[in-house]
Amino acid sequence: MGEGERYQEFEPPAALRPFVRTLWTYAAPAPEPTVQRIAPDGCPELILDIGAPYEEQGEDGVFRLQPQALFAGQMTRPLALRPVGPVELVAVRFEPDGARDWLARPLAEATDRRLDMTARLAGVTAPADDPEAQVEVMVRLLEDHRRRHAWSLDPTVRVELEAAFADQPSLVRSAADQRALQRRFRDRVGVPPRMLRSILRFRRVFDHAQGPEALGWLEAGLEAGYFDQPQLACDFRRFLGCTATEWARDQVGLARSLASQSYKPGPLSPH
Template structure:
């Protein structure tokens, strides 16, 4: 399996957190076993699938979805199970809070808990990106195709001048300041609490309180993945939960299962991928 992360070019860094490329061949594997749980995360995404078609099961909608060649994913609160095809290639951009709205003009509040085909939202220029990725076999070139598109969008759309709130939002994830009070965050953005909440909702697509819960939930799951020897109570305390019961509440709401059950599903996928995926040229 190929897994690559790349930082965006300097002009895009206020908007894009990172690029990611994944390529795996699931040779001879029962598709039902090539399933990865994808609980909601703080980022919003622009995905491209240049090879075989991806299928997902959306828990919030209770249905299976066949993805087009490219999708925009807005603010999520529901788990999605990824069902990988035999030749899985994904190239994507992860956006900082507010970045998708500012750079691409996406009405994120209208994308709450679902995705949409990129062409329907971003126009025909996305088709050229899809075609170029489908023709490309070099991974570095694929990431370059995506970045060239985003840089062109930046030059063409000329996002609105940055406001204090726009500078604050990308800092919320790495600093963990989503747990700060609404009044404190509003003061940092030079806004009243009501103005801050309205601006946050416009840029991120959900309330600051709900977003803080998603960030904390995501941090808990990633911490347990990185440090499996930590017990769940220690994980809960480290990421700011009052107790284990509150951690379980969020896992059941956002992932539909308890923390150990979600980790077991992720571990099962990792084990299957390690045994069955292989590397071949793109």
């Protein structure tokens, strides 16, 4: 990490654990002014910027400033960000199906979108350079909403998610039940079950490509479940918009921190 740069993850309290995977903070007083590529990870997020928000590249190639507070839905394509000043933020990474009651609308409406939460989080402030206090602010916000709105999970969706995270096959279902599952995923997760599995497989590549026993990209891809190098290369283009070599060479800042800490899918939080 660069001078003064920090990334930290925090466990959610027990009452939030079925819905929230982790809370995390990131700060970079002097970020490198380069484009950072963020890959899908299967989890929606709520993000509050304490410093200068990032610029996000739109489909037209133009960079536009993100709102100070945003909800990032499921991603099916790469996200390109660029810092414009000192960065500091606190974020909630929900479980794939954990944000439905917070958002109060189908998750499909947020897929590949960053929804402006500035009005909804009006009056919510977090102190600078105090990760623990920043996380406490978000925990209080979520806990209050959870109690008032009685958050819940869809057991059928959670069973399918558990199989996906464990890299186990789906349950055998009738055509009607499979269509119903697709509808439930659209509402609760935001992407179909097959797409989520593709995202998780891609994220597993980084699990095998980093750490003390790191493998090369091809070997990591084979361990993650890819058949060959062309299939892996296709997903790098699909989910990161570049080759594995380009990504490894260019990753900086937040992209590097998320890659080193958060690519591992891991089990779902307990019910």
